[in-house]
Amino acid sequence: xxxxxxxxxxxxxxxxxxxxxxxxxxxxxxxxxxxxxxxxxxxxxxxxxxxxxxxxxxxxxxxxxxxxxxxxxxxxxxxxxxxxxxxxxxxxxxxxxxxxxxxxxxxxxxxxxxxxxxxxxxxxxxxxxxxxxxxxxxxxxxxxxxxxxxxxxxxxxxxxxxxxxxxxxxxxxxxxxxxxxxxxxxxxxxxxxxxxxxxxxxxxxxxxxxxxxxxxxxxxxxxxxxxxxxxxxxxxxxxxxxxxxxxxxxxxxxxxxxxxxxxxxxxxxxxxxxxxxxxxxxxxxxxxxxxxxxxxxxxxxxxxxxxxxxxxxxxxxxxxxxxxxxxxxxxxxxxxxxxxxxxxxxxxxxxxxxxxxxxxxxxxxxxxxxxxxxxxxxxxxxxxxxxxxxxxxxxxxxxxxxxxxxxxxxxxxxxxxxxxxxxxxxxxxxxxxxxxxxxxxxxxxxxxxxxxxxxxxxxxxxxxxxxxxxxxxxxxxxxxxxxxxxxxxxxxxxxxxxxxxxxxxxxxxxxxxxxxxxxxxxxxxxxxxxxxxxxxxxxx
Ligand code: GLC
Numbered sequence: 001x002x003x004x005x006x007x008x009x010x011x012x013x014x015x016x017x018x019x020x021x022x023x024x025x026x027x028x029x030x031x032x033x034x035x036x037x038x039x040x041x042x043x044x045x046x047x048x049x050x051x052x053x054x055x056x057x058x059x060x061x062x063x064x065x066x067x068x069x070x071x072x073x074x075x076x077x078x079x080x081x082x083x084x085x086x087x088x089x090x091x092x093x094x095x096x097x098x099x100x101x102x103x104x105x106x107x108x109x110x111x112x113x114x115x116x117x118x119x120x121x122x123x124x125x126x127x128x129x130x131x132x133x134x135x136x137x138x139x140x141x142x143x144x145x146x147x148x149x150x151x152x153x154x155x156x157x158x159x160x161x162x163x164x165x166x167x168x169x170x171x172x173x174x175x176x177x178x179x180x181x182x183x184x185x186x187x188x189x190x191x192x193x194x195x196x197x198x199x200x201x202x203x204x205x206x207x208x209x210x211x212x213x214x215x216x217x218x219x220x221x222x223x224x225x226x227x228x229x230x231x232x233x234x235x236x237x238x239x240x241x242x243x244x245x246x247x248x249x250x251x252x253x254x255x256x257x258x259x260x261x262x263x264x265x266x267x268x269x270x271x272x273x274x275x276x277x278x279x280x281x282x283x284x285x286x287x288x289x290x291x292x293x294x295x296x297x298x299x300x301x302x303x304x305x306x307x308x309x310x311x312x313x314x315x316x317x318x319x320x321x322x323x324x325x326x327x328x329x330x331x332x333x334x335x336x337x338x339x340x341x342x343x344x345x346x347x348x349x350x351x352x353x354x355x356x357x358x359x360x361x362x363x364x365x366x367x368x369x370x371x372x373x374x375x376x377x378x379x380x381x382x383x384x385x386x387x388x389x390x391x392x393x394x395x396x397x398x399x400x401x402x403x404x405x406x407x408x409x410x411x412x413x414x415x416x417x418x419x420x421x422x423x424x425x426x427x428x429x430x431x432x433x434x435x436x437x438x439x440x441x442x443x444x445x446x447x448x449x450x451x452x453x454x455x456x457x458x459x460x461x462x463x464x465x466x467x468x469x470x471x472x473x474x475x476x477x478x479x480x481x482x483x484x485x486x487x488x489x490x491x492x493x494x495x496x497x498x499x500x501x502x503x504x505x506x507x508x509x510x511x512x513x514x515x516x517x518x519x520x521x522x523x524x525x526x527x528x529x530x531x532x533x534x535x536x537x538x539x540x
Contacts, residue, residue: 001096002050002460004198010241010266010351011310012466013050014456015100017355019318020057020079021065022409025421032409032420034080034088041091043438047359047449048456051098051241053201055318057085061111063170064148064375065318065407066102067203068109072188089196098198100241105185105230106207107171114184115172119156119163129181130172131164131212144215149379152212164212166204168375176208176226182233189234199241202265206246206253218248224256227264243312243351244268251304258309267310267351273297274320277327283380283397289327291498295472295481302349302470302483311350315341316358321405325364329500333531334361334436339451339520340496340533344481346455347494347535349470354452356410360441361448364405365430369395373427377402411437454518462517462537464490473506480528482506492517493536497528504528507536514538 002009024036034057044052056066059074066076075085089099108115114126121127133141137155141162144152146169153162154169164173175181189200205227209220227244235242242265244257249270257268276293277286305311315323324330328337338361346352369381369391377398384394399405404427411433412419418433430436441447459465468485479499485492493514495506505527514536516524524534 004098004239007238007262008266008310009239010051010199012460013098013241013351014048014346014459015051015053015351015353016044016047016049017053017055017317017353019055019065019356019407021055021426022407022420023356024410024412025423025425028421028423029078030421030423030426031078033078034075034084038084038088038091041095041097044097045095046442046453047354048453048460049097049354051100051198052092053100053243053353054102056102056104061109061170063109063168065373067104068107068111068168068171069104070109070111071113072108072185073191086195093196098241099196100199100201100243101192101197102203103189103200104203105174106204106210107165107167107173110170110172119159122159122161125180128178129175129184131175131210132159132161133164133212134160135162136160141212142215144212144217148375149383164210166207166210166217173210174208176210176222182226182229186230186234193234193237193240198239199243199266200235201269202242202244204247205244205265205268206248218246219253224264227257231262231264238262240266242266247271251300254301254305254311255309258305260307260309267312269312269314269317269353270301273301274315282401283384285397285400289498291478291481292476295475298348298481299470299472299475299483306349306469311348312353313345313348313350314353314355315345316355316406317353318355318406319403320355321401321403322362322364323358324361325405326400327498329531330361330363333500334363335446335448336520336531338448340498340531342448342452342455343494343518343520343533343535344496346452346459347465347483347485347492349466349468349485352455352459355406357406359449359452360411360436360438362408362411362436363430363432364399365408365428366395366399367404367428369398371428372398372402372404374403374407377404413437413439451518451520458517458535462490462492463487464492464537468492473508479503480506484508489540491538491540494533495528495536496533497531500530502527502529510540511536511538 023032026035058069059071060066114129117124118127140153146152148168206218209223244265246268324338408430409420414434418429441449464487467487471484473482482495493511497503517537518535
């Protein structure tokens with residue numbers, strides 16, 4: 001078990017993201033709950049993870065599945081009670097698992113009492129917690145657009161003002177210019193720290209320094225000033241792990257966020273590697289995967305943050321499609337390619353995050369449009385049609401990149417609703433649950449699950465995973481991603497065949513006869529078989 005009293009314990013840790021709505025339902029309402037997370041802690045302990053990033057469980061109208069919070073200090077009743085939350089923290093702790101909560105600090109729900117008061121009365125003490133501009137109903141302050149469609153301003157006739165929202169009208173932006181608002185947030189964070197939470201994931205943190213009058217959303221001039229204050233005021237214990245979601249971050253930016261002096265955050269989720277196959281936008285997917293671009297992107301981050309920050313490592317989350325369907329082969333080579341992608345990621349420097357079901361090689365789903373839940377998907381569909389796309393054309397992007405791909409219920413067994421719920425699941429279960437489920441994975445020593453278990457254990461055993469310098473091999477090779485890591489006497493080689501064809505072996509001289517730490521085929525030697533991966537190790 002990791003010593004979590006050490007300042008940067010999270011550099012040796014592996015986290016697992018739970019999206020509670022889809023994880024495990026225990027009361028038959030078709031929605032996952034906290035008791036369900038508790039029930040599955042043994043499974044997570046077996047996998048070997050050190051912490052859970054819990055997507056939002058706060059009171060919420062669920063317009064955006066909890067990323068619209070109406071009370072930061074209460075639990076969403078279908079998920080359970082505060083007592084369940086306390087029980088989860090305690091039970092997880094007993095297994096050496098730290099709970100990291102999701103903090104949505106850029107916006108609240110429009111049903112938060114602050115906003116209800118703010119929009120009813122210009123003189124409310126909470127009015128200035130949000131961003132308002134005077135105006136007439138036909139003339140918004142400017143033409144900014146919201147991420148989930150439509151204008152970024154909504155008019156409130158009762159007070160004759162527009163409010164600003166970067167995501168949806170149900171998610172009004174909080175006004176970080178207001179010190180009283182910031183103080184409320186810091187106090188709320190301390191409330192959770194006092195409950196025993198070990199860290200936070202900070203939703204769209206790069207947006208808090210927005211300046212709508214200058215049309216600035218991400219990376220506003222005061223962004224880092226705000227984050228430093230937040231860190232000083234709310235994250236006092238230096239053992240708390242904090243990870244900011246920052247779609248806009250490049251290497252330079254990430255060095256500021258993850259400054260080793262601890263003045264800001266532990267690390268950020270950056271997305272450059274996940275966007276290498278985006279065309280015009282995320283709905284427009286470039287195939288095949290531009291592997292050379294992906295390799296160089298990882299190289300830039302691995303070298304760029306070495307000793308000057310810290311990387312997060314991930315392939316999936318609740319906003320991204322299933323990786324095995326995206327960069328792997330979710331049919332014939334599903335198991336092989338899921339393992340290969342895992343090895344590529346877990347061999348690098350940083351803190352790995354596994355998204356629920358990734359360790360089973362869960363895949364994307366295809367549903368008729370009316371069966372999707374996500375507001376972003378429905379909006380993309382509407383906008384696609386408005387642009388003149390055919391319904392089939394609009395669906396292609398959604399099949400490839402829609403967020404509900406990751407949100408279908410966790411597949412536990414081959415029984416009713418994949419063992420997720422006795423009731424009707426809020427989102428359909430992927431029909432492939434009869435084959436892909438945790439029960440089957442646990443019974444099969446060659447499953448994707450045990451491969452992840454092995455990768456997690458390796459990170460604990462060999463310092464090179466944490467410390468090693470990264471070197472990209474054969475940068476221009478379009479089929480194989482291979483790199484080495486070196487620290488002191490330890491050398492690690494990771495080779496990944498991204499294709500369904502054989503590729504020439506990649507094995508520098510000094511790795512001849514090296515120990516195989518992980519592989520997805522028996523007898524790993526000679527040319528690389530379809531989606532083969534090898535992790536070799538020597539100590540000199
Ligand atoms: C983040 C969340 C996403 C949410 C958005 C708005 O990107 O991960 O799920 O919709 O922020 O809060």
